[in-house]
Amino acid sequence: MAVTNRIRRSMIFLNTQRAALVKDAFVYHPDCVIFDLEDAVAEGEKDSARIQLYQTLKHVDYQGVERWVRVNALDSDLVNEDIRAAVAGGTEGIRLPKTETAAEVKEASAKITAAEKEFDRPVGSTMLMAALESPLGVMNAYEIATADDRMMGIALSAGDYTRTMHAKRTVAGTELFGARSQMLIAARAAGVMAFDTVYTDTDNEEGFKKELQLIKDMGFDGKSCINPKQIGITHEIFNPSAAEIKHAEHVLQAVNDSKENGVGVLTVDGKMVDVAWVEGAQRNLKLAKAAGIYKGALV
């Protein structure tokens, strides 16, 4: 069964072809890493990257950082061996690229089950995340998200998505608005997490911050990253601010008091609040607690 309430603000891609890079990436303290066997790895290096993956999963202590593996696409002749190596090494989850249908999720899940049995891992313990990288994938987001109990989340992949949409990747992100909205609605309806795509202009800190603020405000749970310098900024933007934490505390206290006094709607910090605000306030405090910036007892 997938864990859908863990903090996953940042998931950084690691090119598994580069031994020096995968051996200690936990030092950057991302919430998750994604060992990539797909597009970051050159065609001739696929087998050695897979061996590198197995050794890393088996022998490097990632100190609580969640470990995901992006395998090659289901229609490749590499995916079976990729899944076997990832499961044998004990990965927490598999990121399935270029997912377009629920049937593909089920097919991947069956392959994972076979590997779990082969390598004596508990059946059902390996999670799945589907990357949506085409119009068909985005159109089928809800069916994909609900296809299997292993599904932890869905992630947008803008490189391939804009390619298949004949769109241009812009700073404002107008070309991604439809996909982002559709997949967020699907993820929330399905009860899984939602992750935004990588930002490839790694030297443009201002642009990266703006994109993070946009996706956080839309409701995404986290972002795929490609460079260590993106991790701290991602956490900074996704963490509730001090003002948000204070406001959440005020909301919970005020709504609690108002129940005792028989009051429904009230004003907190100058804004109208009623019982509908409680869940959002609790979510902010839980996130702040998981991030280590809230020590209170309200959640």
Ligand SMILES: CC(=O)SCCNC(=O)CCNC(=O)[C@H](O)C(C)(C)COP(=O)(O)OP(=O)(O)OC[C@H]1O[C@@H](n2cnc3c(N)ncnc32)[C@H](O)[C@@H]1OP(=O)(O)O
């Ligand atoms: C569209 C897609 O499919 S995206 C997903 C697949 N892509 C990837 O996996 C790419 C991941 N990122 C990378 O490989 C690299 O960041 C690149 C190739 C984009 C840029 O590499 P560099 O020019 O070396 O980056 P930069 O100079 O900023 O690196 C600084 C340090 O961070 C390390 N580093 C760079 N990227 C990463 C990463 N993703 N994870 C961990 N460490 C990294 C470098 O090794 C370097 O370490 P050093 O100072 O000890 O030598």
Ligand SMILES: O=C([O-])CC(=O)C(=O)O
């Ligand atoms: O998942 C991602 O963001 C990276 C990717 O494959 C893409 O953009 O096509």
Ligand SMILES: [Mg+2]
């Ligand atoms: Mg892609």
